[in-house]
Amino acid sequence: MKKLSTYIMVVLVTFFSMISCEKWLDVNTSPDNPTSVTPDQILPVLVFYTSQLEYDHAEYGVYLSQCLTTGGRSQTGSYAYKQGWEFLSMNRHPQWRRHYYDLGVNIFVLTEEAKKNNYRNYALIARTMRLHSTLMTTDLFGGIPLRESYGHIEDLEEYWYADFYEDKSKLQPVYESQEDVYAWLEREVDKLLDLYEDTTWTKCPTNQPINEKMDRIYQGDLGKWAAFTKALKARMLIRKLPNWDNNAKACQEIIDAVDAVLNDPNWQEPLYHYYADGSGEKNAPWGPMQPVINSWESRANLLSSAIPSRFFGHYLLGMYNFSPANVKTISPKIGLSLDPRASRMMSPRGGANNANQEMPLAFRYLDNNKGMDISLKATNYPDLYGIATEGLSILPQNPYTKDDGYVAIYTKEELLFIKAEAEYWLSINQGRTGQDAYETTLLAVDASMERYGVMAADSTSTANLEAKTHAWFRKIRLAKEDFSIATIMQQKYVAMYLLSEQWTDVRRYNHSSSTNGITYNGIFVYDVNKVHVEENIYKLNNPNKFTKAPESFFTETKSLTRPYNLYEAYWTTAINFGVNAKFSPNAWVHRLNYDPETEDKYNVEQLQSLGAYKNPDWLRKRMVWARKNNDYVMSADAIEWE
Amino acid sequence: MKKISLIIAVLCMMVQLGFAQSLTVTGVVTSKDDGQPVIGASILVKGTTNGTITDFDGNYTITADKGQTLVISYVGMKTQEIVVKNAMQNVVLVTDAEVLEEVVVTAMGVVQEKKTLNFAVQSVDNEAITSSKSSNFVSALQGQISGVSVTNAGGSPNSGSQIIIRGISSVNSSQSNEPLFILDGMPLSGGASSMNDINPNDIENITVLKGAAASALYGQEGANGVIMVTTKRNSSGKVTVTANASLQLDTPMRLIETQMMYGPGALGFYKQQTGGGWGPMLAANAPRYNNVKNYFQNGFYHKYDLNVTGGNDKFQGFASANFSRNDGIVPEDYLQKVGIMLKGTYNISKQVSITMMANVNNNQYRGAGSISSIYSWPINDDITNYKNEDGSIRFRYMADEKANSPISPLWSRYMDDGKNRSLRTMLMGSISYKPIKGLEFTGRISYDSSNYSYDGYSVPRFDDSVVLDDSFLGTTEYLTNPYLTQSQLDKIDKDLLGSYSYSASRSGLLTANVMGSYHLELPKEFNMNFMVGAEARMYESSSSALAGRDFIIPGVYSLSNVSESILNSDNSVGHRQKRNAGVFGEIRGDYKGLASLSVTGRWDWSSTLLYEHNPYFYPSVTAGIIWSEIFGISNNWFNYGKLRGNWAMVGKDAQPYLYDRKFKQQTTFPDGGYSSNPTMSVASSLSPEISTSWEIGLELKFFQNRTRFDVAYYSTLADNQIVTVRVSPSAGHILMTRNEGTVKNHGVEIQFDQDIFRKKNLSWTVGLNIGLNRGVLTKLPEGLVELQGGQYGDIFASAFLGGSTTALTGKDYERTADGQVVVDASGYPKISPTKSVLIGNRESLFSGGINTTFRYKGFSVNMLFDGRLGGDIANVTGRGLWSNGMHKALEQYRGRQVVWDGVVQTGIDEAGNPIYEKNVTPITLDATTISNYYYNVSSNFIEDGSYIRLAHLTLAYDFTDLVKNRSKLTNFKCSLTGTNLFLLTRYTGSNPLANASPSAGGTGAAGVDNYSVPMTRGFNFSLTLGF
Structure with a gap:
């Protein structure tokens, strides 16, 4: 019995000594996660x-x-x-x-x-x-x-x-x-x-x-990182145009910033390449493998179900459908658009797979959020990865949409377009017509064409459709007599396809178009005046295979317009954005809302002071660089400007 | 050691043992009330420790000298003393109106007379637990205990359940709100779902300690209440064997009806590559299939029990074994269980006794899986046609992205496999030492361990042995074969080429405690009890997983036959460890048991809090007075009146591993590397969450205790809540755990019991219980209005500031001050841009149950009704039906012109207030309108969850009296039970008790019906034989 009592005492003492021991409780560092990193x-x-x-x-x-x-x-x-x-x-x-x-x-x-x-x-x-x-x-x-x-x-x-x-x-x-x-x-x-x-x-x-x-x-390489930093300065400074600080000094500063990059021997485009033989993720984010990292907060590219818009595909790239009667037997990839880059960015595809309704290859397009025809599927619209071309040799692909492609954090053409834009506004500020902006724009477009592997323009070529198309393109889109800020920004829009600056530019110019009546220096920046050549466009070796651009190319108003079926509570009733929906500059989305899951909950006071708290009107508020700050910008509905 | 070996040997050989004792005195103890034998009555030779208890037939044998006094006692009956005169002495015990029937096991295993308890305690016995035939005893508590809410994930045998007592006390999703379960003094890990491992037939009694005062001694684990399970006890006397078999047929009930008019498509057009029902109206003679109904089957549940009990005054033992298999209403959804329990007590000496218990359960099961796809399966396609005549997979159509081609979910049910295996071992040993009268030391050590493994595969959906040329794309041949092109193969989710996965985990909870108690009898019938104790608790778990995909040799489903084996993302190992310690004490005093007062205190240490926050202290005080006795006002019709009250605090710690910033290896990134892990917050300065509660209760008894009434009001304030919330990434975290918020719960519980008849051969009792709780989130940091739990589309389970702890938030229409929907001039309702509008409250106004038992001789009827008034349910399943064009109401409304029930603003009055008029403009209810104006508005899917249910009806007949003289049978009973025979509710979904995620902590997911397996109606036949 004595022995048992001793055991009990030992157990008791052990317990009490154990629970007083800090070390016994020191088990709160996870063995599965490192807590520091090199x-x-x-x-x-x-x-x-x-x-x-x-x-x-x-x-x-x-x-x-x-x-x-x-x-x-x-x-x-x-x-x-x-x-x-x-x-x-x-x-x-x-x-x-x-x-x-x-x-x-x-x-x-x-x-x-x-x-x-x-x-x-x-x-x-x-x-x-x-x-x-x-x-x-x-x-x-x-x-x-x-x-x-x-x-x-x-x-x-x-x-x-x-x-x-x-x-x-x-x-x-x-x-x-x-x-x-x-x-x-x-x-x-x-x-x-x-x-x-x-x-x-x-x-x-x-x-x-x-x-x-x-x-x-x-x-x-720190020299290269330094050159990239200079390029970032140029991107930062271009925000001053055309609204924020649009004067000769600012323009010159921008031009100097771009020249500092272009003249730096260390300048090299910051491209993040994906290698098929690399470790971890091997596929570029815009590629057909549609990789997604950490799925809960990231978005895979859904180019497999995306469709070129009317504005981008039809107006800017000059894409169009053949008439079925003419083209049952031909399947060109090139020549279905004015801009030769279209054929590199994407591939045309056939129509609905129905014996009675067979449609040829075409670069189809669709109005934003209008919804496609019930008889069509996403696979009747162009393959935006640029690989599915039936019976045709595959052209060099868009470098962004290849699995072994790259993400361009900055491109040469962006630098040149920044310079061209600054040169344009410098000449305007100085009251002169400048040749330099036009020349720089041509260089920028060339850089873009080169990125997509487009052949040099040759209007006399009878063997190479792309070279001839390129020539048509330059004749229509880069005509010196038509050159304006619209030329620069529209070409930059195309060159910035799948790059972040595209939307920033559209917002900087306040979606300037005949739709909302906003002009810069009297110009609707996102109205396309000449869409195509008014002549037969596919007439090379085989004279039987030709067609003419559709009549609609020459009759439609070719302007950037808001998407269809916008959420009615915010976007379609006049009370939400002014008395004149069509011409109100406030009818567009200019910024993203702060995250409802975090900012709406944990920083309400700040959001309320900004006017951003659960306020759809906040989405319409322009960035500091898009606010009207000079008379170069005019609105058909000036009352609604702020 | 020798003695322990001896116990084990005795347990194992128990059945073979005979107990031949020299008998001096024998007799039968019976009850005066009904003449039935009193089982387990204590017989003690006065002034000695020589004693025994009566067996199943009330018999006893004991050695005593002539002239010595036998003390015969039984709970709830008056103790009798008889002087030994001869060898045969029968005893008749009478009910003690003063003592009544109640002693209960309370915190830390202390047995206490109920009349000296000053907090809410309710007990249910084995019959009440087993009459519902639930495989999990927790489900049987719904409707039987006031203030208790049991919800479940659906009608699968593998559906989990959740039990909440007196509402949600923690709104943190990582904090459980379920009570602590104690099995014979042993703390168990896990909540209601894991109680499936305890065989209901082994349970003698369940005691529910509801308030913090009741559970204060258990520390933080008992902050949500305690459910104490006492298994059938060891008994001395002859060996008895009881066998039970039950068979049950389960049928799906309240199956959701889908529309039967429209085929698949979009906008009313037939479209090949779609499901659902947004296509055209089918021709009158077109085949239609009720796929929801056809998907399910009848379930079958059979269970077999055997238990043996026996012993003498040195050894008492109990052993049981059970086997059951439950095949659910979803094909291939089953749960097969084998369980063994051994329990023995060895009285080493007059002072020392040892008890050991082992409860081992081996389960094998496969879950029901997701059933959401059956509700969007088009009505013109037969879901049961899942494979072609040649045995190959039948694709409903071949999609452009071939991998997206739909197959019947039955293919996966019948062709894939997944075996879950779990082994739960609950071991407990305790030693009791009574060196002197009134002083007792107890030491207890227990270990609750679980080992789990999953082994499963899915068979290939596509065959990569042949790679097609791109020219096949879109051709007829392409559309009918299971092969892919190279580019498709490169891109396809390799799981579609077959996959294999294996995972294993283990967990263990080791608890040790020592306790000393001293009972001091003071002059003038004053009593004092002192108790001190210490406890240490250690929890550890680990898990690992492996997987592979793309089988190489067809038909061989093994990890050694995969071409893509064990990617980094498939390969995981996790650990978890937590330690707690506590010291506690209690001083309790009473005067004749008529007035009592107790004080407790506990200090806790936790490994999850910084040492500077350890220990944290919490006390409790309880007091009660039986005023009917003190003031002598009891009489013939009024027998008993007691007022009780208590105040208590309980602390709660945090989850493990919140001190440090963690880094995550980014193996899937192009060049690997490490980055901060956003899902692991840093919270090194947490202090414990503290609940403070008080309670007042009144107990009344009338008419010779035939009418019993107990009412309690309680209020609990859980302050300094530890919550894990999303914060702005600009603050350096995605999730952060911190102390913030206060939750208040207050409510009333009423228990009413009436013995309508109480005769020897005729009895009829009715019990009514009602509980109502109001859980309110009273405080959050400035600017914060809710803490969200689970998300179901746009609907959130949520704790809403100033509102319910179990609210629902989501999108709603714009409404006028009086709640009418604002409609625009075109007749369309306006949707509020605010995302988190308070749209529902899952807490009921009140809930309760009526339990009644009628007995006439051997025949008995037992019924349990339960129900609740109010309590919203988010019908996520119903929402999916609207989205897919499959809702039954679309037969009536689709394409029709309707006038939205709302008002239109027609102007502004002089005070600037809007003027509204009733909307009269019709709109067409087409797919687009439903999508934009109905489906996207969460409030349309919040429904009233009120219900009344006949939970079970049991008809039983006890044949024992008829056969006991003709055979060796000592027990022969049959019963027929129907479950869920009747349900009255306005809820349109399947299950008003739905809980989308029973394991969810915080605000939880009770009241969310997210494609749950429909509830079942069961018919059970049960036979019990005793020898």
């Missing part, structure tokens, strides 16, 4: 997210700029940007999370780790990615949290030499105005360019070499 492990993720950010913006933008549409006609649904613009129910715009979390948090963690090891090269690259991401994010949402966002570092150099970092992040950070964000961006880009010139940073002995596995874009 810079070389985090950098490849950041570089990837930078390309993904570009894709995310472009994936929304290509529908919002009404370049593509879908076969449905729904007012509501999971993807408001493809449907009736019912954004207030839509959660998780990936761009927001990408900037603050995927890039923002990880850039901060990388910078902290880099500072511990004095890896200054990592810090510079990370900081450049933050500059790029901040610019894109503010241009999508307007005012955003900056200084009170997690891990914000006001000045990299100051942070690097300080012993102490003051974390000013808050759970409900203040939203800073877009003007303030731009002021910081301008300081930041200049500061970064200074640091890229500073050899104590670029040649720091403790810098850790960076290889292609860590940096797929520039392999850690």
